[in-house]
Structure formats: structure tokens, C-alpha cells
Amino acid sequence: AQKITQTQPGMFVQEKEAVTLDCTYDTSDQSYGLFWYKQPSSGEMIFLIYQGSYDEQNATEGRYSLNFQKARKSANLVISASQLGDSAMYFCAMRDFQTSGSRLTFGEGTQLTVNP
């Protein structure tokens, strides 16, 4: 079974609007971490935001926020006020400490295109 599922291969959004990228995960661990990375066309992997399973508040980093719904096992990334530079591939990843130790499991990614 997929541990990380990103159901949107591609998403389009108008500049200055908000967009939500979906991520669902599967783990039996109680302690785990969820990460989002951005990969622009230049190829580098850029860390965006982290949510721990015990964190009571949703994580936020500037225009990025994470809509964490533990019971539904979802960790959706919300990008507010989209910019042209946000066009990139976005990966959701998880580390479940007991099962995988330090390994990260990545989803297949969502290609986001921001239209002017």
C-alpha cells in the first residue's frame, strides 16, 4: 500500500489566488513527521514546511501552511497568494519513526502551474 498519496498529478492556479495540494498518508506509528518539498524546473529540492504528529497547531511558514487532519491522515499544503515562482513540482513526504527510522517516504508529486 502507498504510504504517501498525492492524488493530483497536476494543478493550475491563477496568480494571487490560494491553492491546496493534497496529501494523504498511511502509518500505524503514533509518532511521525510530515514534510513538503518544492522542486522547481532547475531541479533542486527545497524544504518548505514540517508538521509533527503531536503538534497541536497547523504549521505555517510565510505563505505556506499545512492543513493537518490527523484523524483523516491528511496533510494538505496550502499556498496563499500564489506567485509565478511557485510553479514547480511539490512533494509530500513522511518519516514514521518506529517503522522507518530516519527514512523519508515521498509521494509521487503534484506539478503546480501558476498562470498570470
Added chain:
Amino acid sequence: DAGVIQSPRHEVTEMGQEVTLRCKPISGHDYLFWYRQTMMRGLELLIYFNNNVPIDDSGMPEDRFSAKMPNASFSTLKIQPSEPRDSAVYFCASSYYRGKRTQYFGPGTRLLVL
């Protein structure tokens, strides 16, 4: 602060040649990871080290691949002999054992084996 450094950034070689990829992790980080990214298979973890010791090499595709970490500031991934199916982007990442253990990635090495 310097991020993860990888070299070379691009490598073109012929089938059968030896390829060595290099990585310098972020200073103070004690975990180092090697990933491979292809269109077909996405991001795959090949191997990771903790305090220079290989912990999990279950992702290494076959004996042609080997990785070493002789000290805390340097690691190599070697492919010998290389094959066209090894063409991919190879990433190195490092993390610190405390807290979130966020992995920070290097810029990657684009390998093309002809």
C-alpha cells in the same frame, strides 16, 4: 551557511566507465542520505549513514553501486561499471539527529550514461 554541496553537477559518461559522485553534508549534520530520481521510479532512497556508518543500504540497486563516508564531511557514491539505466539525478541530503530531522538536499548530480 553553506548547504549540501555535490559534485559534479553534470556527468556524461560512456557505458562501462566508473562514475564517482561526491557529497559534502552541512556541517554538524550526522545523517547523510543518497537518493536517485527518475521519471519512472520517482525519488528512491539508495543508502543512508549515521555518524559515517551505513545504516540502511537496502535501496542500493546492485553490486555495481557502492557508497562510502570516510569522515563526517565527505561521502562518495560510486557506480562501476555504469549502464545507461543508471542515468538519473542523484541527490545527497543531510540532517541533524535532533528535533525535526529535516533533510536538506544538495543541488543534485545529473548523470547521463551513453
